[in-house]
Structure formats: structure tokens, C-alpha cells
Amino acid sequence: MEEEYAELFSDEVKNALQDALKDMKNSVDVYVFIDSSNENCQYCNVTKKFMQFVADSAPKDSDGQSLLKVHIIDRADGDNKSLFEKFSIERVPTVAFYDGYIRWTGAPLGEEIRALVETIVRLSQGESGLGAETIEAIKNKINNKVVIETIVTPSCPYCPYAALMAHMVAFESCKAGKCNVISNVVEAYENQDIAEKYQVMSVPTIAINESVEFIGVPYEENFINSIIEKQKAS
Incomplete structure (x- = not known):
């Protein structure tokens, strides 16, 4: 799985992400729901890594922090049960914005990266x-x-x-x-x-x-x- 998605984390992809995200204005929170204890969740780790990679590619605020705030919510950590319930998350991985009213159930990879990036930019701009x-x-x-x-x-x-x-x-x-x-x-x-x-x-x-x-x-x-x-x- 890791080798299969190695090209996701290339400089070429990072440059494309930086260009696509450069118009972000305000910070955006994204919640990545995974279960590190579930061996059957083969996309959990790559989804977590990719969302952190997207955040690294996003513009920074005045404090040098990414405008994309990634929150990793791992079901294996019992303290996160309330967030799974608040967002009504049943499946992993799930990538969620706006308390779960906007979400991907499954990894937003391949062509869906375009929708992911454009969603982030529009939420950031409020338009x-x-x-x-x-x-x-x-x-x-x-x-x-x-x-x-x-x-x-x-x-x-x-x-x-x-x-x-x-x-x-x-x-x-x-x-x-x-x-x-x-x-x-x-x-x-x-x-x-x-x-x-x-x-x-x-x-x-x-x-x-x-x-x-x-x-x-x-x-x-x-x-x-x-x-x-x-x-x-x-």
C-alpha cells in the first residue's frame, strides 16, 4: 500500500498542491477519522499521511502555522469516541469538514484530490x-x-x-x-x-x-x- 502511493508524496504533487491552495484566506479545520488498531483499514494510514502532506503544502498564517488544520481522530484512542459520535462517523477512513456535514467516506485520492483541494479553498474563502x-x-x-x-x-x-x-x-x-x-x-x-x-x-x-x-x-x-x-x- 505504501509503495503503491509513493508518487502521491512527490515534489511534483507538492508543487501542484501549493499552487492549488495558494488562494486560501482563512484557516480550515479537517478531521481525519481512522482506526490504527484495525488491520483491515488499508487506507487509514495513507489518508492520514496525505492529509498531513496537503496541510504542509497549504499557505501559512502569521504564526507560521498551516491554514489547513488537520485533526487526526483515531478510534483506537478511547478518548475520541465522543467525536466519532458527534460527527456520526461509522466508517474509516473518513475525511470530514464542518462537523461532518461535508465528508469523504473513504480515501479522497486519485481524481478526488481535485475536489478535496477545491473544497478546502472554497471553505477558506467562504465562497x-x-x-x-x-x-x-x-x-x-x-x-x-x-x-x-x-x-x-x-x-x-x-x-x-x-x-x-x-x-x-x-x-x-x-x-x-x-x-x-x-x-x-x-x-x-x-x-x-x-x-x-x-x-x-x-x-x-x-x-x-x-x-x-x-x-x-x-x-x-x-x-x-x-x-x-x-x-x-x-
């Missing part, structure tokens, strides 16, 4: 990049709980666009003071039971409140309309 009409709809029309699951694979070049859009809907929901949208990007190979549940044949596959709504990257307007339709009374 989702979504259209004004979309933001208004999130504020005014999404009032019940919504769980968006975006099923991806590391080799899928279109998946980051779907992942980012879902994450930014959750971000705008929290900016509106509601935090009623959870965006969960699920790595299919690591979570085959979820992929099977939704009978995923191609990615990205997007399920809203456990109903598959899109295969492929939806238009923003269609995506929001579907969320509004599928929201359920909490």
Missing part, C-alpha cells in the same frame, strides 16, 4: 461558487433534512465536479444557519456495500435521501430542484 438562484433556493426552500451520497471512484474524471457541487450545497446550508444538508462522497471500492445498495454501474451516481437521482454530473438547477423535491420532514 461556494454556486449560482445566486441556487443559494437563494438553499436558503428558502430546503428546510428539512437532506442526505446526499455521491458515489465515486479514484479514476473517474467527472466525479470531482459532482462531489464539489454536493459539498457546496451543504456549505451554503450551513452558511444559511441551517446545516440540514449532509454531503457524503463515498469511495465505491472501499464501500462496496453502499455501491451495491444503489446498484452503481457507472460513476458518479448521486443518491438523495437514499434514492438514486442522477448518474453523471447534473446541472446545478436540476440538482437543487431534485433536492427540494426529495427533502423529508425531520
Whole structure:
């Protein structure tokens, strides 16, 4: 596993990360949930190392600290049980932002690195990049709980666009003071039971409140309309 991902930690990748993250403005907290006692969690260590590598590549604040604050939450440490519960984390590795309303279940590697980096930058800038009409709809029309699951694979070049859009809907929901949208990007190979549940044949596959709504990257307007339709009374 370590040799397989050695190229992730090259100078070339570090330079690309530094360039992609240079527009960060404010600090961003990311929580990396792992279980060092679980030998079956083959992606736990590489996910932890990679998120620390991303933090090393991020701009520094006035105290010389990275603007990306990485918190490693290891299930093997019993003191972390409350954080697993607070973020509603069941699977490892999980990479989570905003109290878990924005998350990757599985390692955000391969093509998903692009979505990860862009999510970090947008959270840091406080700007989702979504259209004004979309933001208004999130504020005014999404009032019940919504769980968006975006099923991806590391080799899928279109998946980051779907992942980012879902994450930014959750971000705008929290900016509106509601935090009623959870965006969960699920790595299919690591979570085959979820992929099977939704009978995923191609990615990205997007399920809203456990109903598959899109295969492929939806238009923003269609995506929001579907969320509004599928929201359920909490």
C-alpha cells in the first residue's frame, strides 16, 4: 500500500498542491477519522499521511502555522469516541469538514484530490461558487433534512465536479444557519456495500435521501430542484 502511493508524496504533487491552495484566506479545520488498531483499514494510514502532506503544502498564517488544520481522530484512542459520535462517523477512513456535514467516506485520492483541494479553498474563502438562484433556493426552500451520497471512484474524471457541487450545497446550508444538508462522497471500492445498495454501474451516481437521482454530473438547477423535491420532514 505504501509503495503503491509513493508518487502521491512527490515534489511534483507538492508543487501542484501549493499552487492549488495558494488562494486560501482563512484557516480550515479537517478531521481525519481512522482506526490504527484495525488491520483491515488499508487506507487509514495513507489518508492520514496525505492529509498531513496537503496541510504542509497549504499557505501559512502569521504564526507560521498551516491554514489547513488537520485533526487526526483515531478510534483506537478511547478518548475520541465522543467525536466519532458527534460527527456520526461509522466508517474509516473518513475525511470530514464542518462537523461532518461535508465528508469523504473513504480515501479522497486519485481524481478526488481535485475536489478535496477545491473544497478546502472554497471553505477558506467562504465562497461556494454556486449560482445566486441556487443559494437563494438553499436558503428558502430546503428546510428539512437532506442526505446526499455521491458515489465515486479514484479514476473517474467527472466525479470531482459532482462531489464539489454536493459539498457546496451543504456549505451554503450551513452558511444559511441551517446545516440540514449532509454531503457524503463515498469511495465505491472501499464501500462496496453502499455501491451495491444503489446498484452503481457507472460513476458518479448521486443518491438523495437514499434514492438514486442522477448518474453523471447534473446541472446545478436540476440538482437543487431534485433536492427540494426529495427533502423529508425531520
